[in-house]
Amino acid sequence: MKLSLLLFTLAGAVAMQSCKMKTTSSAVTGDAAARTYVAPGKYDELYNFVSGGFNGQVSVYGLPSGRLLKLIPVFSVHPENGYGFSEETKPMLQTSFGFVPWDDQHHLALSQTNGEHDGRWLFANANNTPRVARIDLTTFKTMEIIELPNSGGNHSSPFLTENTEYVIAGTRFAVPVGNQESALDNASFKKNFKSTASFIGIDKTTGHMNVSFQIILPGMDLDLSRAGKGPSHGWFFFSTYNTEQASTLLEVNASRKDKDFIVAVNWKKAEEYVKAGKARKMATEYYHNTFNEETHSASSSVIKEVLTLDPEELDGLVYLIPCPKSPHGCDVDPSGEYIVGSGKLAALIPVFSYQKFTKAIADKAFEGEYNGIPVIKYEAALHGEVQKPGLGPLHTEFDANGNAYTSFFVSSEIVKWSLKDLQVLDRVPTYYSIGHLMVPGGDTKKPYGKYVVAYNKITKDRYLPTGPELAQSAQLYSIDGEKMQLLLDFPTIGEPHYAQAIPAEKIQAQSVKFFDISKNKHPYLSAGEKATKVVREGNVVHVYMTAIRSHLTPDNIEGVQVGDEVYFHVTNLEQDWDIPHGFAIKHAPNAELLIMPGETSTLKFSPIKPGVYPFYCTDFCSALHQEMQGYLRVSPKGSNVPLKWGTGAEEADAAVATK
């Protein structure tokens, strides 16, 4: 009896063992290690620019190694290099609602020429306080940030037209135009709330942005967008949700309808209407911040009006294509013919045809109107549907061979399918719950292909645990064979959404090594140690300081008083690669400066107590870096200590005396 019980238990245990759930440890096979190993001294094949999500920044990884190369501060302050803390960079984060030190950065777009990445600029969106930034890819610095008026949640941004004519900014959260208040209920939403699609024009040579015009759409949530290309160049396509126009419990209320819309905007037509004077000038206020490479300083200007276009009045400007169900991704294939809508809650992926869409307009194949805008018949614009692709489709990227790759959040996988016959070809699991995916050049006319990267939303057990808050996880897959193959798993910072990648050779050679000091036009430049000085203007004290291995000039400063506003304008005199100097002073309630060779940066410090304040170089610059230090003497207010400064004066006197 007892024996049989023991046997039964044992048998049960063995059975349990064999019933264990599948694990991910066997997912990597073959030559994955060799394909991602970048030997010391060798470079990665691609730059991968990855949005930072809630850290507000952009990170740069190398592919296929997955190594983090740089964090570019964009929408959040970055004490590490003084971004948002130095006087020169503070204006970059100014908005019509004051200084905003953080944002939520979702999508990136590399500038394009003829529908291909040209390696000049990278555009980034800010979702929370609606803004778009432009990053220069010779210096990897944020050069420009423009605020968007009449916008809430700049999510369907910063997607580009094929020659970087426009960068788009579409409202995710419909809001009352003109920033007015409104009661919050569904009736008021329908009446007062609007969505806007802002077309930000880009100067061909400087890259400077300005809001060319805004199209005021019915209140709904513009989720993502893509420009047409090739034949569909001239159009912009947006996905939407909440066409139910609910203001509360959207989880339920915005999921009622079987179909929402792809919004198709004819921006060439919009340009014509603007030229013909059909746009309305609306009074508003928004900031435009630019960084000047010569003065190494940012400045802000306030713009007071914007041109708006009303699609209810202007024919042929906007059409709606029904799309199942609460579509998220809205992606255009390399040929420009197919538009893929990914209904988050749909069990299929609809693929629309640009040719059929234009024919439907010509044939007036409309099923009705939505807030005065024609709605095209679903079937009239449809190329076909991918059946049973997976659960929770989000985004689609493309290779150069007519294949599409769609991410599935719920079923946590990437599915490869054919654009031609809409058949599913392959699927691979992601770890876990993929959001965006990215094929290098997969959003252009000429995809580079070779890899697809999954940017996941859930990390769990992928890496050594680090408490409740984890890094995000990304996976690199090869796509150059029939089957997708998992190559690498790497952690990412912030919470990546969309990303871009470009072959290294398009960027590498143009990378700036240092700034030419002879071109430095900073108003507080010290062109050499002889030009250093300390100047008092009332209670404002300007310290013209230089940094060179391994001393700061001046390094002894006296005559500053409590209540003074001291500005340390530090010029890095080095003209050599990778010799930044840092500057920090004790008790300064902000951050450090990190000054690149040839650059001038300013730290403001208002001492509140008398005493001696050491300052020093924070970037280990040389063998005598530790000696690169000095003192600021702060006297009580009204003290008669004269203003005095210098470096090495006493030693020089002593040397003379001994002779």
Next chain:
Amino acid sequence: MNKLSLVAKVSIVIAIGCIATLWLVPMWRIDLAAPQYPEGIFMQIWINDIKGDVDIINGLNHYIGMKTIHKEDFREFVYLPVALGVFCVLGLLVLLRNRRWAFHTWTGLLLAIAAISMYDFWKWEYEYGHHLDPSAPIKVPGMAYQPPLIGYKKMLNFEALSQPDAGGWFFIAAVVLLTAVAVYEWKRAKKITS
């Protein structure tokens, strides 16, 4: 009887051509590498200038108290072009005069210029390498920083390689050519007189 052979005449033209290149290409080159400079830094000496990463080298030299290098400090940049210019003009005169003694004298002049230049170069290197500021931050007892006259040398964390640049090789070619032809002419003269 003392006239020059065709070989000698052609060699004069070639030698003048070789020396003339010194106005177009650098004469000498010193390459430096260190763990902090994997990409290397270099200095090129022309007959009338110093080019390359002179500012970077000057910046580094202050640690060991080496004097900074400035083009203006070198009178050689005035004398050398004049000397070589005169040498070329004299070459044309030798060609016109067409006498063996003139050729030998002229060859001797080039050898003298070469010898004086190399001595002068060595002397400058010695000066820079030994006359160091006593208040320099880095002092290594017994250490001098004289770069090699020619060839490779390791000094602290720096490796130095000193060698002729394109112009220097043309100069050497002229020296070798003229010396060889001078020997040839001398032997020819002996044969005729004996």
